[in-house]
Amino acid sequence: xxxxxxxxxxxxxxxxxxxxxxxxxxxxxxxxxxxxxxxxxxxxxxxxxxxxxxxxxxxxxxxxxxxxxxxxxxxxxxxxxxxxxxxxxxxxxxxxxxxxxxx
Amino acid sequence: xxxxxxxxxxxxxxxxxxxxxxxxxxxxxxxxxxxxxxxxxxxxxxxxxxxxxxxxxxxxxxxxxxxxxxxxxxxxxxxxxxxxxxxxxxxxxxxxxxxxxxxxxxxxxxxxxxxxxxxxxxxxxxxxxxxxxxxxxxxxxxxxxxxxxxxxxxxxxxxxxxxxxxxxxxxxxxxxxxxxxxxxxxxxxxxxxxxxxxxxxxxxxxxxxxxxxxxxxxxxxxxxxxxxxxxxxxxxxxxxxxxxxxxxxxxxxxxxxxxxxxxxxxxxxxxxxxxxxxxxxxxxxxxxxxxxxxxxxxxxxxxxxxxxxxxxxxxxxxxxxxxxxxxxxxxxxxxxxx
Numbered sequence: 069x070x071x072x073x074x075x076x077x078x079x080x081x082x083x084x085x086x087x088x089x090x091x092x093x094x095x096x097x098x099x100x101x102x103x104x105x106x107x108x109x110x111x112x113x114x115x116x117x118x119x120x121x122x123x124x125x126x127x128x129x130x131x132x133x134x135x136x137x138x139x140x141x142x143x144x145x146x147x148x149x150x151x152x153x154x155x156x157x158x159x160x161x162x163x164x165x166x167x168x169x170x171x
Numbered sequence: 172x173x174x175x176x177x178x179x180x181x182x183x184x185x186x187x188x189x190x191x192x193x194x195x196x197x198x199x200x201x202x203x204x205x206x207x208x209x210x211x212x213x214x215x216x217x218x219x220x221x222x223x224x225x226x227x228x229x230x231x232x233x234x235x236x237x238x239x240x241x242x243x244x245x246x247x248x249x250x251x252x253x254x255x256x257x258x259x260x261x262x263x264x265x266x267x268x269x270x271x272x273x274x275x276x277x278x279x280x281x282x283x284x285x286x287x288x289x290x291x292x293x294x295x296x297x298x299x300x301x302x303x304x305x306x307x308x309x310x311x312x313x314x315x316x317x318x319x320x321x322x323x324x325x326x327x328x329x330x331x332x333x334x335x336x337x338x339x340x341x342x343x344x345x346x347x348x349x350x351x352x353x354x355x356x357x358x359x360x361x362x363x364x365x366x367x368x369x370x371x372x373x374x375x376x377x378x379x380x381x382x383x384x385x386x387x388x389x390x391x392x393x394x395x396x397x398x399x400x401x402x403x404x405x406x407x408x409x410x411x412x413x414x415x416x417x418x419x420x421x422x423x424x425x426x427x428x429x430x431x432x433x434x435x436x437x438x439x440x441x442x443x444x445x446x447x448x449x450x451x452x453x454x455x456x457x458x459x460x461x462x463x464x465x466x467x468x469x470x471x472x473x474x475x476x477x478x479x480x481x482x483x484x485x486x487x488x489x490x491x492x493x494x495x496x497x498x499x500x501x502x503x504x505x506x507x508x509x
Contacts, residue, residue: 105289105420107465111216114419136358139330140416142298144353171295171419 069156073117074166075100085156091117091165092151103170108152110134113141113170115151120164127154127163143169175201175250176485177282178270180257180425183211185455185470186286187240192478193284194247195494195502198485201278202249203270205256205291210237212288215418226468236467246505252276256291260428260451266484268450273424282481285428285437285446285453286470289420297328297414302386309393310386310412314341322346326396326407328383329415335359335367337413342376349377349407351398381405386412425457433459443480444473450484452477 071085073095083098085091092115095102106112110133119127124147130138134153138144148168154160177193179186182204190200208214213222213233221230231239255272260283263269270278294312296302302310314320314337325345327338330352336359338350350367357364371378381400386393395408422435431438431447436459439446444460446453454477455470463469482491496502 106212106216109217109220111220112417112419136330136356139352139354139356139358140295169298171297171416 069158069161071095071160072162072164073098073100074164076167080164085160085163087156087158089156090152091154091156091160091163094156095151095167100167102151102167104152110137110150110152113137113150116141116144116168116170117149117151117165118145118168119147119149120166121147123163123165126159141168142171172277172279173201173250175199175278175280177201177284177481178203178268178278178280179249179284179286180204180270181211181286181288181455181457182206182209182251182253183286183288183455184213184236184240184467185288185474186211186284187237187244188471189284189286189454189474189477190244190247190249191240192474193481194244194249195496196478196482196491198282198478198482200247200249201252201280203252203255203257203272203276203278205254205293207254209241209251209253210234212420213237215292222467224466224468256423257287258424262448266450281450281484283451284477284481285425285430285451285457286455286474287422287425288456290422290425290457291420292418293421293423294414295416295419297383297416299384299386301388304388304391305386305393305412309410310414312414314413317341317344320345320411323410324408325349325411325413326351326383326409327413327415328352329417330354330357330359331415331417332359332363333415333417335363337415338367338376339363339370342370345411347377349379349409351379351381351383351396351407353380353382355380379405379407383412383414436463439473442476444477445480452481 069085070082074080085094092104103114105114176198177200179202182202218234255274258273259271261269268283324347326349328351341348370376381398383396384399385397387395398405437446437453439453439458441460454473456465
């Protein structure tokens, strides 16, 4: 499975997105500059991504922890998600995201 | 100037355990940390979250691990310097190092142990154009002196404990406190949120739903902020703006110590965990070597091996006798106090 990730320079990369992997780890493994400083514990909001409009409704819903962390990230939009909370799954094959600003 | 055997930069779990391993070999330590408390990420990011992969501890929280490590190292009498950041490292003649902190503390030792984790914690700064012009005079990321805020119009932004606690605490000091937060949900303790909402209802403070997106100047002074709300842009006159968005980690001055780096981490060998400069070690999340895993338990192992080499630098005239804590009378006597 793949995810299409646009970096801070606006370049889109196709990255491996294995089943059960958090998208954050898939992006990190591809060598893209995602900060993700708490290591996937949903504690820092530094793996903030914008999900492409046509994918937003196909993702699992945001839970309380993710929502509260997103509340502290800069430039949050309706399509904002934390990449550590999106797990690889057939339904997400080909998901498109853009790295969002972090503090 | 403080002379000691080893200076440990970072009081996270690995820095704390380095006190233990160096202490077993009879070396004295001073520990520096930018936070105001021990524990590093364990204390700052996940004090309440359980950790399940510490050998022999089926489950413990970040805070419990920190508290236990503090108890475990107490017999070695480490000296802690909190709220200060290692700023400069200089090599001295005779295989010694001088380390200076941002508030002017000067240390000298034969061994420097960088256990700085993901870097030093610094306040998250909101991406508001021009905000840096007012830092320290108008915009502050922490309250240092409450009196400086007396009679001032204060705007606080954020939804965590710092934002809520200061909103409540400053209402009797400031002439007016306004809390700006993007949502009606908060990360802060529910009790603080209830108190803040009650104060807002009584008209003692203001709560504004929105996001600060500009700062306004009168000459060189801050005179207000702009807030993007659902109803459009709102200008809020104020004297002080306090953004409280938590902390983030930056490598900071350690990156300027002249050590070989790879991917923002300090390159070490896997025998002594020594950097490219003799006598400067790096252990825990801050280091890099083939096969590195960022695990607390790996950092503990690295601390033990580092200590062997640090001993050789600190006590070049002595031979190192390897002893187990279970069999050494000297160590047992020392450790019985825990």
